[in-house]
């Protein structure tokens with residue numbers, strides 16, 4: 001018998017208003033354990049509000065949230081304290097405590113503290129008072145506090161904020177490694193080029209609603225291909241390709257074919273017309289381009 005994949009997060013009919021402003025409007029999504037899920041969307045879309053509701057940090061108007069099948073609300077959050085690690089907005093940091101003392105607030109396991117300090121390469125400053133930390137060091141401490149207990153679910157709101165490129169890379173490796181060992185991640189970020197390197201599922205939020213939830217594999221299938229061709233005779237090449245019904249335009253000395261087409265017949269059409277080809281590049285839309293296109297299509 002096939003094992004049913006465990007749903008680690010289930011959100012049904014989530015609504016939240018601040019005053020008269022509906023900030024979450026019937027939000028529904030769920031995902032299974034072991035996934036790395038990206039929560040993306042424009043500023044003010046409702047991502048942080050969703051994360052706070054998931055953690056039982058904020059009262060909601062209606063709907064329900066379950067983590068590992070257990071309900072979560074502002075009054076019921078045992079599963080959150082036992083199974084979830086989170087960094088929402090900025091880490092709460094006491095200026096006169098060291099990084100190490102912050103970790104001691106989270107766990108009594110020296111082994112786990114040593115592990116997290118090592119994997120996030122915080123050895124040089126972990127015993128200094130946190131008031132002397134830079135923005136990036138504080139951010140790493142916040143991430144360390146979210147991870148130190150090795151929770152089943154980790155919720156990170158803009159974790160790359162303030163991190164240098166090397167730290168971003170380290171964090172990416174660490175997330176991948178922990179996910180391989182079964183940890184589930186829900187990560188919001190505006191740095192889509194980074195996010196797309198690690199996530200396997202994307203949830204797009206716009207105006208307090210889930211616009212779409214897709215796996216990255218589904219995304220890649222729907223991403224448009226663009227072909228860029230340069231020849232010695234672009235004007236004639238353009239005519240040849242248009243005559244052969246290719247959707248082609250000319251831009252900055254290149255011919256742009258903005259649809260997935262088979263490469264070989266297109267090149268044959270040019271070679272048969274004795275046109276010399278200087279370069280051919282194939283591009284696939286990245287996550288950012290696809291999401292911006294989807295958001296623009298929605299507004300149109």
Ligand SMILES: Nc1ncnc2c1ncn2[C@@H]1O[C@H](COP(=O)(O)OP(=O)(O)OP(=O)(O)O)[C@@H](O)[C@H]1O
Nearest residue numbers: 018019023041042043044045046047048049050205
């Ligand atoms: N405590 C609050 N009181 C009133 N309005 C709020 C409160 N918290 C959030 N909002 C509003 O709710 C909306 C969603 O905010 P939220 O922080 O969830 O967005 P977000 O998607 O995380 O945005 P960003 O990408 O800018 O972080 C925004 O319009 C925000 O102004």
